[in-house]
Amino acid sequence: MGIVFFADAAQQTLLPLTFTRPVADLRIGMLTIAEKWQKHLRQDASFITLNYLRHKFPLKISGQNLLINGSVCPDDALLQAINNLKEGEALKQQDFLIAAKISAADIKDWETVVTSFTGINYVRDFVRITYPEDIFMLNDSELRKDFALLTKGKTSAAISQTNTILGDDFFAEAGASAECATFNTKIGPVYLSKNAEVFEGAHIRGSFFLGESSQVKMGAKIYGGTTVGPHCMVGGEIKNAVIGSFTSKGHEGYLGNSVLGEWCNIGADSNNSNLKNTYGQVKLWDYPTQNLRDTGLQFCGLIMADHAKCGINTMFNTGTVVGVGSNVFGAGYPPKFIPDFSWGGISNNEIYALKEALKTAKRVFERKGREFNEIESNILTHLFNSTQN
Template structure:
């Protein structure tokens, strides 16, 4: 059987984070949503997503296919019910298709809305990622679930005796290293992936996870629930943030209630506000309505899409959305919606010149020997550049 994780209408409300990936490729907890389903079902997975993303995220159908909503995080109860679906059967929660099992012929013409009428009704709660702020808001629960999933039946590696570990919910994979650090699991588990480095003087309060080949610099302060994706370098103060991968926040500065995409770089002393001075609820820019949407949250910081960057001393206001490949600098607060491929700051923006953007992105990829800015990556950014032109009316 093949697992195919499909995008539904949540893909649009998750923009700009989903301009460059399928919904199921979002990281929340320790794993991406797709990796969670793969672990639970012990099967390979692929994606049903936008045409321009299919070169990087192709759909691989089989004679027997289980289509699963990519915005839904698995749990034991949901996995058990979906696993029992027979060919042609679908299951839905209200007007949201959760899963359907199809043969090859139907798989090739799959449309979620076709299978809602007549679908079995699911009457339990699910964890569904519909808006960008859901990623940090629900990260605590997903960290705990992923920790249990990944550590079941395994024993932690031993860290240096120079460290202090408080509590028992601690796990380090072989190759993780730390010296003179404190790890408190009293509020949640801590997971250190292989080949990670926690530098001297770092203090971490769980729940927390750091993925392979990432580093925390000296004196870093981490509050849960925080996830650092693979190949990142992080410093300063971080609270309830998810950094997906290949991104750097190497210096002092505060990052809180935030989501940072891949290939981002935050300049020294970049800070984001996560609480308004009048303590009112935060609004976020919404791509579907082209207006600001109530989040219902009092604490909501920065949402930054892939390839975006900030200069030194950048100040992001409460509830700021930064689009794909935006380059932000200047003194003062920039606007709370910074369109994709923008260049500038509080004093104004212009379009980030396409050729310069591609040159910079190629240089960033070149810093990682195992990643290449190939034709597939270039084609995705080219398509997103064109798709987002209407937002750049400076």
């Protein structure tokens, strides 16, 4: 039986993070949502997604399929309820579809077919990602769940005795290294992935995840609720942030209550505000309504989509949203919403020409030892054309 992820309105409400991926491919905690389900259920997974994303995230249909809402994170009770489903049954909470068991023949018309399924009411609470800020808000609890999942029955690799480890919830995969760093796991777990490296003088408090082949630079100060995806480099001060794969925030500067996508770069001494001077609630740009949306949060920082960059000393205001492929630079504060494929974004906001944006993406991929192929190029081309307004 295969897992097939579908998306509901969250594909739109999570923009701009979901311009470049299905909802289930978002990282929260130590794993993407899709990876969490795959590890729990030990099944292959694929995606029902938007046309322009299908080549990168293909649909693979099995004889029998478990259809899962890509915005939902697994837990023990939810897994049990889904395991109890029979073909032709749908797990729901009121009108919200969580999961269903469906045959291969019905996958094509799943939205219509599922309406005729027997509804099984799920009454317990569960984790659901609806807006970008949900990712950093719920990251600490997901880090703890993923730590238990990934370390169950395993023993941590040995790590240098030059480090100071407080508490017992520390785990390092084979090849992970650290020297002269401090790890405080008394308030949350710390997980270092394969070939990850923590440089001298770094201070890290759990909960924290460092992805495969990622690096924490000298003197970094990292607080709980923070995820650094694979192949990243981070430094400076970070608190309650989720950083996507292949992204660099390698220098001094503060990043807090924020989400960065993949292939981003934060210039030296750049900072984001996560608290208004008035201590009031923060509003974020909302793509579906094309207006500001009240988050109800007092602490909310930067939301940056894939392939976005900023120059040195950039000052991001509280609750700033940066679109896909934007290149932000200049003196002063950028606006709270920087549209996709912006060039400048402060005193003079121009369009980042597609040809130049693709050249930059190709160079960044090559620098990380990856191929910028036609699939990646076509996704960015589609987004450039579809976001011109």
